Amino acid sequence: MTAPRRNYDIAELRRLDVAHHLPAQQDYQLIEDLGGSRIITAALDRCTIQDGDGNQLLDGMAGLWCVNVGYGRDELADVAASQMRELPYYNTFFKTVTPPAVLLATKIAELTENRLPHVFFNTSGSEANDTILRMVRHYWAVKGQPERKVMISRHNAYHGSTVAGVSLGGMKAMHAQGDLPIPDIHHVRQPYWFGEGREHDPEEFGLLCARAIEEEIERIGPERVAAFIGEPIQGAGGVIIPPASYWPEVERICRKHGILLICDEVICGFGRTGNWWGHQTVGVKPDMIAMAKGLSSGYLPISAVAVSEEIVSVLKTGGDFVHGFTYSGHPVAAAVALKNIEIIEREGLVERTRTDTGPYLAQALQRLKGHPLVGEVRSCGLLGAVEIVSNKQTGARFGGKEGTAGPMVRDACIANGLMVRGIRDTIVMCPPLVITHEQIDRMIDIIQCSLDEAEPLLRAGEEPAVHEEADLPLS
Numbered sequence: 001m002t003a004p005r006r007n008y009d010i011a012e013l014r015r016l017d018v019a020h021h022l023p024a025q026q027d028y029q030l031i032e033d034l035g036g037s038r039i040i041t042a043a044l045d046r047c048t049i050q051d052g053d054g055n056q057l058l059d060g061m062a063g064l065w066c067v068n069v070g071y072g073r074d075e076l077a078d079v080a081a082s083q084m085r086e087l088p089y090y091n092t093f094f095k096t097v098t099p100p101a102v103l104l105a106t107k108i109a110e111l112t113e114n115r116l117p118h119v120f121f122n123t124s125g126s127e128a129n130d131t132i133l134r135m136v137r138h139y140w141a142v143k144g145q146p147e148r149k150v151m152i153s154r155h156n157a158y159h160g161s162t163v164a165g166v167s168l169g170g171m172k173a174m175h176a177q178g179d180l181p182i183p184d185i186h187h188v189r190q191p192y193w194f195g196e197g198r199e200h201d202p203e204e205f206g207l208l209c210a211r212a213i214e215e216e217i218e219r220i221g222p223e224r225v226a227a228f229i230g231e232p233i234q235g236a237g238g239v240i241i242p243p244a245s246y247w248p249e250v251e252r253i254c255r256k257h258g259i260l261l262i263c264d265e266v267i268c269g270f271g272r273t274g275n276w277w278g279h280q281t282v283g284v285k286p287d288m289i290a291m292a293k294g295l296s297s298g299y300l301p302i303s304a305v306a307v308s309e310e311i312v313s314v315l316k317t318g319g320d321f322v323h324g325f326t327y328s329g330h331p332v333a334a335a336v337a338l339k340n341i342e343i344i345e346r347e348g349l350v351e352r353t354r355t356d357t358g359p360y361l362a363q364a365l366q367r368l369k370g371h372p373l374v375g376e377v378r379s380c381g382l383l384g385a386v387e388i389v390s391n392k393q394t395g396a397r398f399g400g401k402e403g404t405a406g407p408m409v410r411d412a413c414i415a416n417g418l419m420v421r422g423i424r425d426t427i428v429m430c431p432p433l434v435i436t437h438e439q440i441d442r443m444i445d446i447i448q449c450s451l452d453e454a455e456p457l458l459r460a461g462e463e464p465a466v467h468e469e470a471d472l473p474l475s
């Protein structure tokens with residue numbers, strides 16, 4: 001908050017951006033055609049960012065699902081600076097460790113109520129999932145069942161961008177680049193009721209999707225299946241909140257076949273869904289979890305995998321687990337994560353999300369339900385989604401396929417002062433856990449007026465207007 005505002009030469013930065021910087025998950029030619037990316041220069045308060053043209057944006061995405069405690073936390077800057085002065089770096093390879101790494105592992109274990117008492121550190125969510133893949137396969141090998149290699153995941157899951165992350169994930173466009181997934185990773189249907197299950201009762205659909213896992217296990221042979229991995233609520237896939245029946249049935253199936261249950265808590269962890277962990281919200285007890293994003297609220301890169309006693313007791317009989325990173329347990333990142341967790345606890349942000357802001361968001365979203373472009377609104381804690389459709393009754397999408405309306409409404413939101421994401425035709429939001437009621441109202445108001453602005457453009461682009469009208473009286 002006290003940082004001096006610098007006078008950047010924005011035109012020059014944009015020129016250099018195009019000349020030298022390759023952005024994440026992007027069409028490089030498109031960025032060149034746009035004359036460079038939008039340059040975010042500063043955070044003005046907990047939930048507001050500013051770009052190089054002086055536009056102020058309410059950050060409905062908490063950065064990229066990560067700035068849980070909001071921007072401008074001097075405490076986090078201070079703890080990083082003092083740890084850097086005391087000991088900026090040391091590793092965990094040489095039978096050595098640093099105090100922040102030990103204390104953070106202890107704190108994470110405590111937050112799992114000691115059900116997952118052992119913690120391995122990495123620097124990103126993708127790496128956490130790489131660690132999981134290696135640890136799971138090694139666990140089964142040490143246990144004398146090396147044929148248990150197959151990991152089951154879901155279509156449209158997101159587990160990161162490394163080779164293992166993309167492979168575990170279920171994004172078709174990512175699989176198409178670089179010959180992925182790697183072998184022995186299978187994908188089953190996702191519990192996306194609005195997109196794929198509207199002919200079913202939601203709870204029935206949840207059970208159907210869970211049973212698709214069991215069918216896959218039986219097809220492969222249970223003796224070859226190592227683990228099932230899933231995000232309690234899919235984030236990057238479009239804030240897909242499974243029916244309540246889904247996860248308990250998934251857990252039952254995993255237990256029945258002796259398969260490890262793994263939750264990717266990279267978005268759901270650290271209060272996002274109104275509990276410390278998404279798996280608490282959906283009511284399961286995993287054997288391993290991945291966490292990242294909210295662990296440090298994005299102030300520094302750090303991730304972790306928390307592991308059960310049973311798994312570690314087996315690993316202890318297997319000699320060296322030859323896995324680890326230069327920055328595993330980085331002391332500065334660990335110190336910042338510890339302070340971040342302290343802030344979440346001190347300000348009661350988990351409780352506030354569960355009992356106050358989460359329900360407030362759910363209620364505010366109801367205002368959009370009657371909009372002619374809105375097929376469904378849904379939320380859990382401070383994860384929200386709005387489905388854009390051309391026909392409320394049929395759920396048909398604009399242009400006859402997904403992906404036309406979402407980017408248009410997203411761009412309108414950004415132009416109107418709100419940073420949100422459009423995933424296919426789903427507008428998603430994931431604001432900092434410190435967002436106020438007034439800011440939630442503003443977020444919903446901006447989405448509403450952006451939908452209003454986009455509607456005539458979207459309708460004009462539609463061909464069979466006659467058809468659309470003919471369908472309406474059926475409602």
Ligand SMILES: *Cc1c(COP(=O)(O)O)cnc(C)c1O
Binds near residue numbers: 124160
């Ligand atoms: C963001 C994300 C990842 C990947 O994290 P990175 O830090 O980008 O590598 C993995 N899993 C989930 C659920 C995520 O949302």
